[in-house]
Every structure is written in C-alpha cells, then in structure tokens.
Amino acid sequence: MNTPDRPATLHVALAGQQNAGKSTLFNLLTGMAQHVANYPGVTVDKKTGSYRDGATRVEVVDLPGTYSLTAFSLEERVARSYLLAEAPDVVVNVLDASNLRRGLYLTFQLLELGFPTIIVLNMMDMAARRGLEIDLAALETRLCVPVVPVIGRKGEGAEALRAAILGAAAAPRRGGASLNYGLLEPAVAEIQAALADQPALAGLSARWLAVKLLEQDAEAERLLTDRLPDTPDLLARAQQARAAHEARHGRSAGDTISAARDQLAGEIVATCITDTKAGHVPLSERIDRFLLNRWLAPLFLTASIWVIYQLSIVQGYELTKVTWPFLAGLRNLAADLLPDAGFLYDPQSRALGLWLVDSANTLLNYVPIFLILFALIAMLEDSGYMARIAFILDRVLHRFGLHGQSTLPFILAGVFAGGCAVPGVMATKGIPDHRARMATILTVPFMNCMAKIPLYTLLINIYFPQSKGLMLFYLSTITVIAALLVAKLLTVSVLRKEETAPFVMELPHYHLPTVSGVLRRALDRTWMYIQKVGTTVLAIAVVIYFLLQFPGVAPDRQAQYQTRAETAITQFYAAMGENPHRTVVDDPARLVELVNVYTDYRAAKLNAQGQVASDKVDAKYLGAHPEFAPFLARGGDADTRAAGRALKQLADARKTLRREIRQEKIETSLLGQIGRGLEPVTQFADFDWKINVALLASFAARESSVATLGVLFEQDEGENTTLEQRMGAERADQGYTALTAVAIMLFFALYPPCLATVIMVRIQTDSYRWMAFSIVFPTILGLAVASAVFTLGTMLDLTGLQMMTAVYVTALGLLLVVGLPKPTLRRSPARGPQIRPQMEDRQ
Template sequence: MMNEPPEADPKKLLVGLAGQQNAGKSTTFNMLTGANQHIANYPGVTVDKKTGFYRYRETRVELVDLPGTYSLTSFSLEERVARDFLISEHPDVIANVVDASSLKRSLYFTFQVLEMGFPVVVVLNMMDVAKRNGTHVDVSALEHCLGVNVIPTVGRKRRGKTELKDAILDTANRKTHNSLRINYEELEPAVENLQKRLDQSKQAENYPSRWLAVKLLEGDSEAERIAGELLGEECEELKMAESVRQEFEEEHYMNVPDYLVGCRDRLATKIVNTCVTETKNGRDRVTETIDRVVLNRFAAPFFLIATVFVIYQLSIVKGYELTVYWWPILAKLRAMVAGVLPAAGILEDPYIRSMGLWMVDSANALLNYIPIFLILFSLIAILEDSGYMARIAFILDKLFHSFGLHGQSTLPYILGGVFAGGCAVPGVMATKGIPDERSRMATILTVPYMNCLAKIPFYTLLINVFFAPYKSWAMLFLSTVTIFVALLVAKLLTSTLLKSMETAPFVMELPKYHSPTLFGVGQRAIERTWQYIKKVGSIVVAVSVCVFTLLQFPGISDEKQAHFEEEITQAVGTFQKKIAMTQYANQFKDEAALASMINLYNDFKTARLTTKGAKASKALSARFKANYPEQFKFLKPQKDKDAKKVNKALRGLVSKRKSLRRQIKESQIETSALGMVGRSLEPITQWAGFNWKINVAILSSFAARESSVATIGVLYQQGADENKSLEDRVEAEAGEGGFSPLHALAIMVFFALYPPCLATTIMIKVQTASYKWMVFSMIFPTTLGFVAACLIYTGGRALNLSGIQMMGVFYAAVLLTTVCTGLFSSWERKPGPPPVPDLREAPKPL
C-alpha cells in the first residue's frame, strides 16, 4: 500500500479498479498510481485489495485494486472481497478493466457491475493485443451500447493514462447515468416486482435493489443472508424469490442461475456482433500454434520437465560459476569489517570482534548466492509474463485431482517454490482462493514441501561439494521429488483426515502469450533478490546472534583454557628463540607488538588470496609497503637475512596460533548449550547420518531456513580467517570426518521434508484457525523426513550404494509410488455407463 500524501485536497474520490483475472488490472493500477506492484501474466496474482493514490485536476483519487474475479457471487474469497468492498465502501466510480482481445468474456463481469448501479468507466485494455489478433473494437458503438465511457488503453505501455483519468473525474461529476439495463426476458417481471418490494423497504435502502433482487432469484447464499439480516428470516421477499425459482425450474427444466447467465450471454453476443470486427477470425494464431506443442497430451509433461531442467541448469549450475567472481567482493567486505572491529588477540578475540565477524560470516554465506537468484528470478519472471505459468496449472490440473488437490493449488505451489525461489508464507496465504475446504487444507499442509528460496543455498552448498559432477541431475531430483512427496502426502491426507470435507470444480482461463519485456523481467528479478538480501540482513543476522550466544555459553572449562594458554605461551617462546640472534629480537618482546604483527601478516595473506593477476599483486604489495613501511619487510623479505628469519618464525607461530584458535572454537561449540543439544541427538540422528553440527544447523533453521547455511558457515571454521569459500571449508572438514555423498543426500532429503519455518507455521495457524493443524504441520513432516533420511543413509550403507546411486533408487521408488497412486485414483474415479434418459416428456422450449 502506498503512503498517503502529507497534504489533503478538498476534493476526494474513491475509485474501485475491478475486472476479470488477467485483464490487466494491476498494470492499470501501476499506470495510474506509479506503484511497483507485482504484475504477471497469470490469473489471480492480486489476492487482496491494494490501495494507491494519485492527484489529478486538483482532486485526490484513492484507487483500490480489487482481486480479479469472473463474477460477483460468493463462491470464492476473491469474489467476496470484491463484492464486499463495492457494497460497504460505496465507491464514487468503478473503473472496470476489460480485455479488448476477449471482449465477450469480459462483458459478463461488466454486466454485473452495471447492475449494482455504480457509475462505471470501462477501461478497454490490451488494445495492442486485440490489434495484433485482427480484432477491431468500435469504441463509440460500445459506449452507446453500454451507456458509459469506454477508454481504450495499453496499460503496460501507459497509453490512455490521461484519457482514463479524465473519464474517471467526468463520470464522478456526472449527476445522471444512463447505463445499460439487462433484460432478463421471462424472469424480468419477477425481477421488477421483487425490486419494487425491496425499494419500499427502508432496511434495504443501502443495497442496490435490482442487484439484490437478481441475486435472491439466483439463490445466492450471501444475498439471502443479507436479506435475512435486514428483513428477517421469514420475510416475504425471500419466500417470493424461492417460489419464483421453484416454479420457473419446474416449468422450464432449467435452473434460474443458468437462465440468467444465458440472458447475459445473448446480450454479450449482440454487443460483440455490433461493436467488434474480426479480420483474422479473431484468433491468436501464435498462441494456438505454441499451445499445440506445449499442451499436447504426450509432449506437455516432457516440455514441463525440460523447462524445469533448463531453469536449474542456467541458474544453479551456470549461476554458481559466477560466484567465483562474486565471492572475492564479499571477502573484501569481510576484511573491511575486520579492520574496523577491535584487533584480534594472540589467542582469543574480543567479544565484539567475534560477534561482528560471526554476523558477517553468516550473511556472506548466503549473499554468495546472489548471482544464482538473479538468474533464477529472471527465468521465473519470463515464465510468468509469457503466459506459460498458467499452462503449468492446466497441465497439472488432472494430476492434482488424482491426488485430492484442486487446479487452483497450482498458484500456492508456484509461490511456495515449485520452480524454487518462492516462499511458503505467501504460498499458504494464496490458498484463500481455493473454493473447497478439503483441497485447501491439503494444499496448506503440503506447500511447505516446495523448494522455497531459503532452501536453495543449502542445496547448492551440499550439491557443489558432494555432487559436483551431477549438479543438474541433483537439482532436478530435489525440485521434482518434493512435488511427488507433496502429492503423496496430499493423497494420504485427503483420503484420511480430510476425507469428510467438501470439494469443488476447477475453472481457469489460459491467457494469450505475451512477450516479456527486458525492463519488467529485470525489475522483478532485482526486487525479489533485494527481498532476499533484506531477509538476510534482518532475520538471518538476528538468528545468527541468538545462535552465537547459545554457542558461547557456558564456555570451555578453566582447565582447558589453561592448557591452550600454555600452548600459545610455548609457541611464542619458540618464536622468540628463533629470532633471538637477529637485530629485530627486541621489536617483538612486547605482546601487543607481536599481536599486531600477526594480524598484519594474516591481513596481507588474506588480501593476496583474493587478488588475481601480477599487476594487482604488485599494487597490493605497494599499498601495504606504503601503509606499513617498518613491518613490510617481515611480510615480504628481500635481501635482509634477519627479516627472512623473522618471516619464517612468524609463519610457524601463525600456523600454531590458527590451530589453537580452531581447537578453542570447536571446544567452545561442543560444550555450549546448543552444541550439547546437538550431541544429545546424535544417538538417534546417527541412523540418518547426521552429526552434531548438522543437528545444530537443522535446529537453527526452524526460525529461518537460511540460518542453516549461516550456521554451517560458522561451525565449519577451518579457512574462515583466510576468507575461503564455505564450499571449500565444508569439503576440507568433510574429508577429515568421513562425511560422504550418502550423508549429504540423507540431509538434503530431510531438509526438503523438514517442518515449515516459524513464519510459515504461524501462517498455517492463521489460515486454518487451529493449533491442532499447526502442531501437525511440525510433527508429521519431521517424522516423514527423518524416516526417509534413515532409509536413504542406512539402506544405502546396507546395499553398499554411493550417494548418486542411492539418489536414483530413492527417486525411482518415489516416482513409481506416485504413478501407481495416481493411476489407481484415476481408475477409481472412472464413471460408469451414462444413465438412460427419461423420454416420457420432452422439456419445453424457452
């Protein structure tokens, strides 16, 4: 929501922006207000109403972008949100956005808005698409037919902006409105009679009487509720509507809602025949040609899998190669922060320095994947803007129904991370649009299985360390096996715990293909990446501080501390002996001077590791020589023999110091509160191949998934002071600890099925209004994930399989189970022979 301007205008207008899904409402909203709202070529992107402001001709206009919906009934949340706003807020003008390339379909919603009696401006959007398809709309004739202003626009190119603003103000200032009135033919007398009765009732004067009359005849539950509250449950109007409906259906063998829709359809056809001229049969040949391939019964699944594979190949595999150039920048950032913090001691660092570097290391471990996310988000934006994302929902609809889900479960899954880069929180929130409760609950409980944005760094870390030769296949495994598991869990839930809940059919429009714009794709990729960076800078850093604190206390024992101090004292003594006969011996007797020299040596060595090229190396040496003229000879001695002796002794002392500092950190972590919890779980988690460090990382990830990588980054400290990448550090310690690809596979599968993060858990409680389901969403995935990890690790060891071999076995098992379950469900749903019709009396013609 945009911030309201500080100064107020005397003239104010409230304008509702309404229309069917994928007509370009959000684009029009951005055109008028300048807001950077998420726009995609996917039906139903706007879930809740959004508000923006703009000023025009000394008038302050509040523009409310309502959810896209095909009607104003009460079957879905979007319809209720849009209708409740119109009824309760009484906007001054309704800007009805329609798709010029599909005018007849759009008019169904327009008729319902006109019926509510509001001043309306029709925004004839996507005129460029209509022109490209050979569709010519006579705007003047359409205005005459509808009795309202019709403004042609191209929202994404900001064409028609001024004309639309003028029309909104002119419509608001017009005292009389002669808009179209729909004639319901045989039911028109009943509508008029019921409308007169409602007009005479003072209790219903705040509602559009003709609209309410039509809705009562339709048997709309929300309209009946309103009438019952205003006029009483036994009011004559409700009885009259029910009586008319019953008599009509008995006489015509057709229910009233279908008849009313037929009246609107005939009117829409008449208007289109009058106002629209087709020069190419009104067909989008490009869309039809593409759909013949991507929606082909046999080719569609392969095309979808190939799309997923290409996305991960370009983002994860190729994107990771860019981190080679990105990591040195982050390493320099760490060095800059280290230079500002208090200097390191010979054995231990000041608490502020330790905390500061811990936070930087936590952030850097995640910021290293920014190139991957930029590519990933760009590819997802291309899918959204092109229109293929809606085709994915169409392709998956039949599959979803076989597992007890709904076609509208696709959007929550996409937001949750079908293509990765999503987030379970908006995914769970998007389930509000699913009309039947059973599928909605199943979707809520399975959305967290998707590969959200926070899981990708963890996957990328382990895959690049343990499955480097098979990166593409490993990411394809993780991106698809989670979908299969989600389907199996959904089938299990809808067949047991959710079996008694109701279901509803799936209706969705396939938008025409559009060419993504470079600006739109780039803007969305940058916005989403920036959201990721902000999350790293807030939640992850906050969690890292909590983890750091839990890993510091109670600390190592006095006995161990004395042992380490004795070791460093002996190392310093050895250093002093080696340089005793040099001219620089007295220069390093002071402990502070020695500590300063050690830190300078480490800084120079770290800087050299991040510097590439002979020219850059010479520049680095020149800079250190200029800044530290007295100490530089010990960093890079030339002909000075004494300086060479000091340099050699210094290298030995630095190596011993690094080893001791690493031992101290490990002892401190092992004896810490969080470390002891991790170790206490090892007798159980060993069956899944988890050591105590992995246990600690998994525990920290409950608050935020990104914290898993951040925690691993600070638990695996070997090489951190040299600014080595996390992959290099994990690989080094894994080699020493016997950590294999089989371990990594078990961990990745557990992490994929692990309970949702804290924010998602809270959202599940909000959407289900039940603590029971919230607890279930934590316990069930934990059990499932741990059993799967144990089967992978223990089973792989028993069968003597490698990590990649076990990956194939597990994948085949899950895929086979999914296919068999889906086929069995389809077989169960096959209808029997059609009933024999009763031909004793033919229905009367209308």
C-alpha cells in the same frame, strides 16, 4: 481552493480479469509512485500508487485479477471485500478488447455494485489485428457507462483515461446497465425491494446483494447476518425463492444467473463488434497447434524449463561472483567498524555483528538469481505461455493434489539437482488454488537443492564407490516421488479444509512482453524479497547464534586454552630474540593487532585474482600499516624473513586454538547438548550426537552439514586427509555402515527446509503455524523413514544398496497406486473462462 467537481483526493480501484493488461495500465497511470504490500491477513499482492491531475491527487489500487465477484477464490474475496469496505470513488474495469465477451461477465457484477464505473478497452491493437471493429458509442449505450479505448503497453489513451476518471467522479451518480435475469427476475426484484427498505444496508447495493443471496453466496449471507442479525426472514425468503425456481424450471438459480450474464454478453458483442476476419484462425490458435500438440508439448515445455533453469539458477549463480565482492566489502566495512578481534575470543558485539552480516549476505547473495528469475516469469506471464504450462501438467499433478503451476516452483527448487528452495517457494505465489499452493509450498523443500549435493557426494564416495551413478539416480528421483506422495497426503488430511477454487483454464492470446513491464515487475518482486526476508532473518539468526555459542567453554578449559596461547606468544618472542623488528610489537596489544592484520592480509592475498589484484592487496595493507611492513613483506634481509616466520607460526597456533575452541563450543553448546539429548530417539536410525549436530547445524544452511562434520571429524596434528578418509577411518569405531549412510541421505532428503526457506514459507503463508509445521512434519517423516530403513535393513541383513533399491521400488509402486486413478474433474483449455456457479471439490 478545490471546486466541487475537482475533489482533493480520488480513490480509484482497477478491476479486471487476469491477462487483461490491468497491471500495465496501473504502471501507466502511477509511474514510479507506487507501493507493493499485502492485503491485511492474506498473501495476495496489494499494489497501490498515485498521480496528480491538476489539484487532485488520485490514489489507485490495483485489485487482484479475478473472473467474477463470487466467493470461490481468495482473489475474488479480496477484490470484493475491498470494493465493499472502501467504496472507491471510481471503479475502472479493464477489459481485453480482443475478447470482450469474456470480460463482460465481471463487468455486469461491477455495475450491479452501483459505483461510478469506467470501461477501459485495452489491447485495441490486438483487436484490430484480429479484424474486430468495435462500435464504442453503441457499447457505451448498452452499458450506460463511459468506454475508453487504450493500448496500455504503448501508452496510448492514458490522458483520455485520466480525464474520464475525473469526469466519472464529478458526474451525478447513475447506475450502469441493469441485467434482466429472465425467469428469476421477479424473485430478484422482490428481494431487492425488501433489502432496499433496510436502513442498516445503506451504502450497499440492494440489487447486487439480492443476486448474491439467490446465488447462495456464503459471504453475502454472512454480510447480511452481520448487518441485520435480527432479520433471518430475508435469508429464508431467498432460500425459498431458490427452491421454487429450481422446482419450477429444473435448474438452479446460480445457473440461471450465469446463463443470463452470458446471454447478455453475447448480445452486446453481436451488436457492437464486427468481425471482418470471420473464419480466420487467430495466430495464437495456430501457435498452440504446435505448442500444445500431444507429442510436441512436452518437448517445448522441457526446453522452456531448461532455459529458465539455466538462465536463473546456473547463470544467476555466476553473477553472484560479480556481486559477492560488494557484499564481502560490506562485511569488511562492518568488521572495521566493530570492536577489534581478540587473540582467542572476540567481543560478543563483534561476533554477533559479523554473524548477522553473514546471515544477511547469505540471502542477499540470491538477488541476481531473483532478478533473472522474476524477469523470466514476467515474460512467461506476459507472453501467455505460463497458462499453457499449467494446462499441460495440471492433469497429472492434479492427481496428487497439486496444480499445473506447481511445475515451476519444483523446477527452481531443483527437481533432480542444483536448484534452490527459496526461489521455488517464492514462485508458488502465482498458484490460484490455495490448497494446491499450500501443498506445493510444503513439498518444494524436498527437491534437491545445490546445498544437499555435498553431503550426498560425501557419503556416496565413502560407502558406495562402486555404485555412484545408481545411488545418485535413486536420490535425484525419489525426492520427486516423495513430494508427490506427501502432497497427496497433505491435501486429504491437514489441508483438506483449506480453500479451493473452481478450476478456470484460460489460454490468453500471445503477446510480446515489454521491457519496461518485465523490468518493473522483476524489480518490485526482488525488492519485496529484500524487505521481507531482510527483517525476519535477523531475528532468527540471533536465535541460532545463541544456540551455538552458549553456554560456551567451561572456565577450566578456558584457562587451558589461555595457557597454550601464552605459550605460543612466549615462543614468538623467543623466536624474535634480538631481532630489531621486535620493538614494534613489544606491547602485547600491538602483537594482537599485528596478528589480526596478518590474518586479514593473508586471506586477502588468497582471494586475490591475478598479480594485479595481489599487488593492490600489498599496497593497501602496507600503506595502512607501514610499521608492520617487515612482518608482511616477502623476502628482505635475514631479520625480515625471521620475523615473517615467527609471525606465521604464531598465527597458525592461534588459528588452531580458535578452531578447537569453536569445536568445543559446538559440543557443549545448547545445540550440541540437544544433539546428545536426541540420541535416544535417533539411535534407531543409527544417528549419534555428531550426526545429530551436523543435521541440526544444516538447518541454518544445508552446506553446514558437511562443514560441521569437517569440524567434528577433525584430523590429528600432522595429518592431511580428506573428510571422506577421516569419516571412513572412524566407521569401525563408531559403528557406521552403508545402512547408516542410506538412513542419513533419506533423512536429509526429507529434512525440514533451511533457515532461508523457512523464512520464505512464513512470508508466503503469512502464518507461524505453517512455518512450524514445515519444520516439524518433515522432521517426523524423515526420522520415521530413516529409522525404518536402518532397522529393517539390519533385521533382514541387507546391504545399503539393497535397502535403497527396496525403498525406491516401494515408493514408486505406491506412487502408481495413488496416481493411476483418474481425477474426478476433467479439464480442457478454453479461450475464455469456464465459470462454474457452484464450488467444485478438487480432491
């Protein structure tokens, strides 16, 4: 039985500013008993966990890091909405002990909400190294709430914190320190008294709401209107008080409130903290003298980006060589469990099942990259350098509606070549400005991911063999120019009404990341990727499958293929003649089984690395199918060799037939029909149905463009030519020119993101509308650019290289025109936040 001071369940909210170590304390309290999701309707992480303290179960929610409880940013609104709606039993306010004045700005607002509150001074070791001696008793006296010192990354103070949480929940409720707002205090008291008399506002702090109304907080005004729809006089009184204060004192109520909080924070710091190293330059500032030096900062930033790129993208892809065999093994297992393949056609259950497995494996193959990437990002965040990256590049990117933290997503997506848009879009989650974050998400796919390079290489080798280097330079840089220009266009058009936040530039102290913290965050974020993408991709993969498979090959064509298959089988039996091994496959069903085993066996032998692996393949297949050994084994007597030759001819004939069927399916499929139906529109860019189908197929995966072209431009029997040679040979018949190649490459550069990236856009925006926009807008833009390039080039009789040069010069000039005007808001680094009481437009 639970005693009154030992409740069965406690609800605790962790609140604090960014970089205060809040997540570290959350992990320290909850251990592995935690769950990561999203708050309803938003993409902000919601981390929940629990632990048991005796008979009490303590549920902990880690609120988004925020500097205040205003309505400026999404994180601030989410944190405030949770506190007001859920009314936790205890609020644990985490502060950086080495920068107490900065954290107290939020503390005063939490205390005004009236919840039982505990102040946790984290990073006490950092404060000691800086020579700061904190009088904890004096601080408790000034704030009127318990103060608990901890060192989260070392696990020190956890037990004291747990005891303080139980104590705060059991103790009678008493308010914390009440901030006096000076000249504005009479107005605050008057409105507070009026609000306190309203029964509909029970459970809501009248003082907190009064202050918010005087700050002209839109969310607070909406809250009051919802609770008291028939009392507009309270809003009018708050408006009158604001106007009277500004007229009498020459400053807004918001400025007065901010100044009062800052003044009290300064007084508390002055009375409770002794600086024994006054005048000493902290280590973080000494490091910044080098890392943020005007001339050295770009070098350090470039080196950091290069390391992230090399370790996550390059080395991550190398690790996929280790993990892929496991995924391939899962596919083989699925293939064994599904119905057997037919001679020409597979059962739909098998074809669809393997399609889904292949689709999932494509995304799961990114897991090694994500593990490395998220670990590196966690290290940058914990060390404090991530904020420096934002500071260094924010001024430039801000001119185009982006944010300093847009840099990392662009790099991961492949600024010049070789990245991947999926981790690039995922990395946008840390951008605090919603408008800039959306602009980044929608422009990251313009970067040159690895999968775009094969098509560029193919077309350049065919049409620009003498200008390969110049064309690659154009393509690798014009995508960056396009991304910046499109970001600017979006932020002044469809994104102009999206939420922005007043810019807060904070340079936290440097810290050494902990192994446990880095690993935990990397695993958490990777698991979220597996969960979210794994469910969505299967649904979309089914749609793509049916678009490519149906209506299928016409009945008369099926009959022709069947006749050819029967002829190949007849030739096999004729070649076998009186061969004694023929008795094994006299039954046609056994023959189909033999061909399937032989096909799998040959594929396994080709993938085997070294003689040992090859011998294992032999042992596996010969052991599993001893009756087929004469057909699979090498060498042997004349009958065995003859059986092997006959089987190889049959398998090759089957492979040819199946390839032709696949090609015809593509041509007659819904996707193929769409390709032909698009010709009236795409003809202005000189795209025929084959190009259209290749581009449509590349939506599933960028690599599919070249693979589809390889099927569409198939070589004749007996030839052995490259795709470049086959496409080049058809230039005269199809009318393809170098201008066509330029139009295709520019369209491909601006083309909608691939299937995996589109899924990630949906996840990160939590909106099907923005997912659709990420497909439709780039399609229209890319087709317009490609059509203009081909049409103007043809009219002016320009070569492909001349037209590409003209496009590049025009885009670069436009970039300079848009980017040269200085932004309206200047930024500067600060050791604490630059809190602004009014919203600032970032345009």
